Each structure stands twice: as structure tokens, then as C-alpha cells.
Amino acid sequence: xxxxxxxxxxxxxxxxxxxxxxxxxxxxxxxxxxxxxxxxxxxxxxxxxxxxxxxxxxxxxxxxxxxxxxxxxxxxxxxxxxxxxxxxxxxxxxxxxxxxxxxxxxxxxxxxxxxxxxxxxxxxxxxxxxxxxxxxxxxxxxxxxxxxxxxxxxxxxxxxxxxxxxxxxxxxxxxxxxxxxxxxxxxxxxxxxxxxxxxxxxxxxxxxxxxxxxxxxxxxxxxxxxxxxxxxxxxxxxxxxxxxxxxxxxxxxxxxxxxxxxxxxxxxxxxxxxxxxxxxxxxxxxxxxxxxxxxxxxxxxxxxxxxxxxxxxxxxxxxxxxxxxxxxxxxxxxxxxxxxxxxxxxxxxxxxxxxxxxxxxxxxxxxxxxxxxxxxxxxxxxxxxxxxxxxxxxxxxxxxxxxxxxxxxxxxxxxxxxxxxxxxxxxxxxxxxxxxxxxxxxxxxxxxxxxxxxxxxxxxxxxxxxxxxxxxxxxxxxxxxxxxxxxxxxxxxxxxxxxxxxxxxxxxxxxxxxxxxxxxxxxxxxxxxxxxxxxxxxxxxx
Ligand code: AMP
Numbered sequence: 001x002x003x004x005x006x007x008x009x010x011x012x013x014x015x016x017x018x019x020x021x022x023x024x025x026x027x028x029x030x031x032x033x034x035x036x037x038x039x040x041x042x043x044x045x046x047x048x049x050x051x052x053x054x055x056x057x058x059x060x061x062x063x064x065x066x067x068x069x070x071x072x073x074x075x076x077x078x079x080x081x082x083x084x085x086x087x088x089x090x091x092x093x094x095x096x097x098x099x100x101x102x103x104x105x106x107x108x109x110x111x112x113x114x115x116x117x118x119x120x121x122x123x124x125x126x127x128x129x130x131x132x133x134x135x136x137x138x139x140x141x142x143x144x145x146x147x148x149x150x151x152x153x154x155x156x157x158x159x160x161x162x163x164x165x166x167x168x169x170x171x172x173x174x175x176x177x178x179x180x181x182x183x184x185x186x187x188x189x190x191x192x193x194x195x196x197x198x199x200x201x202x203x204x205x206x207x208x209x210x211x212x213x214x215x216x217x218x219x220x221x222x223x224x225x226x227x228x229x230x231x232x233x234x235x236x237x238x239x240x241x242x243x244x245x246x247x248x249x250x251x252x253x254x255x256x257x258x259x260x261x262x263x264x265x266x267x268x269x270x271x272x273x274x275x276x277x278x279x280x281x282x283x284x285x286x287x288x289x290x291x292x293x294x295x296x297x298x299x300x301x302x303x304x305x306x307x308x309x310x311x312x313x314x315x316x317x318x319x320x321x322x323x324x325x326x327x328x329x330x331x332x333x334x335x336x337x338x339x340x341x342x343x344x345x346x347x348x349x350x351x352x353x354x355x356x357x358x359x360x361x362x363x364x365x366x367x368x369x370x371x372x373x374x375x376x377x378x379x380x381x382x383x384x385x386x387x388x389x390x391x392x393x394x395x396x397x398x399x400x401x402x403x404x405x406x407x408x409x410x411x412x413x414x415x416x417x418x419x420x421x422x423x424x425x426x427x428x429x430x431x432x433x434x435x436x437x438x439x440x441x442x443x444x445x446x447x448x449x450x451x452x453x454x455x456x457x458x459x460x461x462x463x464x465x466x467x468x469x470x471x472x473x474x475x476x477x478x479x480x481x482x483x484x485x486x487x488x489x490x491x492x493x494x495x496x497x498x499x500x501x502x503x504x505x506x507x508x509x510x511x512x513x514x515x516x517x518x519x520x521x522x523x524x525x526x527x528x529x530x531x532x533x534x535x536x537x538x539x540x541x542x
């Protein structure tokens with residue numbers, strides 16, 4: 001990353017995305033065009049972003065937040081989320097972000113495991129945190145972005161805090177190694193793991209925003225990802241603002257016509273979205289696309305799930321553009337493998353590695369495999385946005401590294417021309433609409449339903465979502481399946497885990513297959529669903 005962005009070894013992400021941009025002559029340039037769900041727009045310049053994040057940094061300092069303390073956002077897309085994120089980083093707090101659809105169990109796991117000191121949320125979500133607050137001894141305060149102070153409950157209204165806070169803040173000198181962002185990611189066993197990053201991750205985020213997404217100072221960029229996930233922070237905040245690029249942030253949900261209007265009206269030139277959203281667009285009336293003026297749109301990128309060739313063919317026909325697939329994960333912090341302008345797109349392939357990244361396809365035995373052979377997708381460790389650890393779980397972090405390579409948990413192959421092809425995941429984690437869902441977390445929530453004796457949760461292929469969540473459930477003897485019970489089960493998962501984890505299908509069955517040590521054999525359940533041979537079942541408990 002050039003001296004233009006890093007001055008005197010100041011790696012602080014909050015500083016680089018705001019004050020540094022002002023120093024580079026962009027103080028009055030629009031950093032964020034905020035458009036709410038009803039279409040109301042507010043522009044924030046880089047100096048607005050600097051001032052509001054300074055205020056938030058002072059708010060946190062006054063509340064006793066210090067370097068290394070953990071602070072979370074639990075908000076839908078709204079301007080305050082960006083001020084809070086950048087302000088927290090300015091005080092060198094570790095800033096975690098949580099998807100606003102999370103339910104109580106998901107919140108408790110993240111706030112509890114991290115020992116978070118504070119969280120910012122909004123009125124409509126406060127109830128979920130309040131209900132678990134007695135189990136979070138480290139949580140000192142809750143800030144409500146759109147609410148008033150209720151001192152007796154340790155709830156603080158943001159407006160009062162911001163009004164009382166100075167707009168000046170001197171960001172402490174922050175090294176590249178200082179911890180920065182925390183995202184929890186789901187595994188197939190155990191609780192979600194806290195993936196910890198460092199301020200130096202901005203080196204990769206800045207570089208890939210320039211070299212893969214191709215952003216320049218004249219661009220208007222729209223990244224549809226929620227800030228609860230890594231794409232939402234790496235490319236919905238850090239990468240573009242570290243380069244002084246104008247971003248559109250939209251608070252509304254999916255609406256094909258509105259999205260096309262937004263692309264046209266706001267003259268968006270680079271758009272970063274996800275396969276499920278693109279597949280939803282494919283189902284819409286074609287006139288929506290032929291009528292839209294997309295003349296400003298230079299590039300469309302996608303991330304999070306495999307991008308099927310049909311989507312690329314559709315985009316070539318109707319949007320008159322390629323869609324560039326990009327691959328990365330929470331742990332890698334930035335795009336590692338991608339298609340991009342200047343590289344021929346092979347529909348179905350994720351493209352080639354980005355500069356400075358050395359992938360390898362490695363067999364279980366540790367041997368490096370040749371072109372065309374399928375194996376574990378690994379990356380030679382050492383790039384700046386590689387995570388520092390799994391918070392409170394260093395042992396599992398270490399297991400991810402062997403002989404200098406980080407093992408991603410995905411399987412892939414490389415063809416003779418160096419293109420990578422995603423094959424699947426080597427664990428049971430479900431990727432539904434780009435959200436990773438842990439079968440373990442869903443099974444735990446299901447077991448809390450009094451009628452449920454056992455459950456096994458799997459992801460099965462789905463045309464729209466890539467994978468959908470299917471729950472196999474056996475009931476205690478005195479209960480029988482019913483549609484009311486199905487609703488109760490779905491509501492429980494939605495309230496406890498999240499709406500994206502809610503089973504799309506529930507299949508009642510007398511027993512759940514387990515191996516002799518009591519582990520649920522999800523592989524057998526999946527094969528049963530798919531009507532396939534379950535393979536070796538010799539370890540199954542009869
Ligand atoms: P997350 O850590 O939640 O961002 O999820 C990362 C995982 O999503 C990866 O390990 C892959 O399994 C999947 N993923 C991300 N991008 C792609 C892609 N372009 N193609 C296929 N799978 C992807």
C-alpha cells in the first residue's frame with residue numbers, strides 16, 4: 001500500500017478511511033450516499049464521516065473503552081453503523097459486527113465468548129439483547145442508535161451521547177499488527193468462532209479494491225452485502241473508503257425494479273453482489289433490464305457462493321456484461337481468487353489468484369496435487385489480511401495451518417491454465433444464500449423444543465439459494481408431527497439463531513442415524529434426502 005494512504009506508519013483503518021482522505025483533498029467529496037428503504041437520500045462527505053466517527057470515538061472513550069476492548073454493532077444498514085465501526089477502530093477497540101437477523105442464542109454466543117464491553121443496536125432489536133443481558137457480565141453498556149437513555153437499565157441514547165461529544169479526536173498511532181475487526185464464523189461442530197483481524201488487513205483490502213474491483217476516484221460503488229459479514233466490512237467499508245471512493249449504501253431489501261432504478265439513477269459504476277440475488281433477478285421480467293439505463297455500470301462482481309454459468313450467460317444477454325466471480329472467506333479478510341476485467345471469464349470458475357497470493361491444491365496426506373486433481377484449497381500463509389487467531393480458540397486456529405499453508409476448508413481444482421474451480425466444502429457447514437449456517441447451532445436450537453428428541457440438520461442443493469437447510473427430526477414418543485409443530489420449530493430457530501438458518505424443510509423420522517460414538521451422521525441424512533447411496537455405514541449405530 002503506497003505512502004499516499006499510510007503516513008508515518010499510521011495503519012489505523014478508521015483514520016485512513018476518514019481523516020487521511022480529507023488530508024488528500026477529499027474532505028468535501030461524497031463518501032457515502034445513504035438511501036433509506038423509502039428512497040430518502042442523505043450525502044455524507046469524507047469530512048462528515050471523519051467528524052461523526054470522531055464523535056463516536058469520544059463517546060466510547062468516555063464510556064471507558066480502551067485499546068483491545070471488544071465492541072459490537074448489532075444494526076441493520078444505517079449511517080450510524082458506519083460511524084460506530086470507524087469510531088471504534090479509531091480508539092483501537094476491536095470492532096465486531098453482527099447480522100441484524102441474529103436471534104438470542106446467536107447473540108449470546110458472540111457477545112458472551114468475546115466478553116464484549118459494549119454494543120450499539122436499535123430500538124426494535126433491543127429486546128433481544130435485554131433478554132440475555134443477565135448472562136453477559138462483561139457487557140457494560142448498550143447504546144441505542146435511535147433511542148433515549150434509560151439510565152436504570154444501562155441503556156444509552158446515541159443522540160445525547162453524540163451531542164455531548166467533541167468532533168475532534170486524535171487517533172493513536174496504530175501498528176499493522178494491532179487487532180481490528182472481529183467476525184464470528186460458523187463451523188460444523190461447536191460454537192461459532194471469532195475470527196480476529198488486524199489493522200494491516202487494509203493493505204490487501206485496498207489493493208484488491210483497486211486491482212480486482214478496479215475502483216478509481218471517479219467511481220460510484222455499491223456493495224449489497226450486510227455489514228454483519230466480512231464482505232460488508234472489507235468491501236462495504238474499508239477497501240473503497242481507503243481509496244477515497246464514493247459508496248452508495250441502501251437500506252431497502254431486494255426489489256428488482258428498485259435495484260435497477262438505483263443502478264441507473266445513482267450512476268453506479270461498479271456493483272458487488274451475490275449469486276442468490278443475481279439468480280433472483282434472473283427470474284424477473286426481462287423488460288426490467290432492457291428498460292433500465294445501465295450505461296454507467298462498468299463492472300459487476302459476485303461473492304459468497306458458487307456463481308453458476310447460467311447467471312453469467314444471463315448477464316451477458318440482458319445486462320450486456322460479464323459477472324466476475326470472486327472467492328474469499330472471513331479468515332482471509334480479502335479477495336484471494338477472482339475473475340476480473342482483463343482476464344477471460346470461464347463460466348463456472350472462480351478465476352485466478354490475486355497478486356501476492358499462492359494457492360495450492362493439497363491432498364489429505366499433505367501432497368501437492370497436480371492440475372485437474374481435486375483436493376483441499378490451501379493458501380501459502382503470510383499475507384496481511386490473514387486472520388490473527390480464533391478468539392479464545394488458538395488450538396483450532398493452529399490446526400488450520402500445515403507446512404506453511406492455511407487450509408481453507410474448501411475443496412477445489414486448478415485447470416491447466418491456472419483457473420480455480422470450486423468443488424465444495426470439506427465440512428458440513430451449510431451455505432444458504434451466501435450465509436454460512438452451522439448445522440450444530442440449528443440442532444442445538446431444535447433440541448430446546450420440548451417435542452424434539454433428536455435432530456440432524458443438513459444442506460441440500462437448491463436452485464435459488466445454492467443450498468437450503470433441511471432438518472430431520474425425531475419426536476419424543478408422546479408427540480406426533482403436525483403443521484402447528486412445524487411452525488413452532490421454525491419460529492424457534494428463527495428467534496434463537498437467525499432467519500437465514502430457519503429450516504426450509506422439516507422431515508420427521510423415527511430415528512436420527514448416529515455413529516457408535518453418538519455423532520449424527522449428516523452424510524447419511526443428506527444421501528437419504530438426495531436418494532443416493534450413503535456410502536460406508538459400518539460405523540453406524542444400529
Ligand atoms: P464466509 O467466511 O462466511 O465469508 O464464507 C466463506 C465461504 O463461502 C468459502 O469458504 C466458500 O465455501 C464460500 N464461498 C465464498 N465465495 C465463493 C465463491 N466465489 N464460490 C464458491 N464458494 C464461495
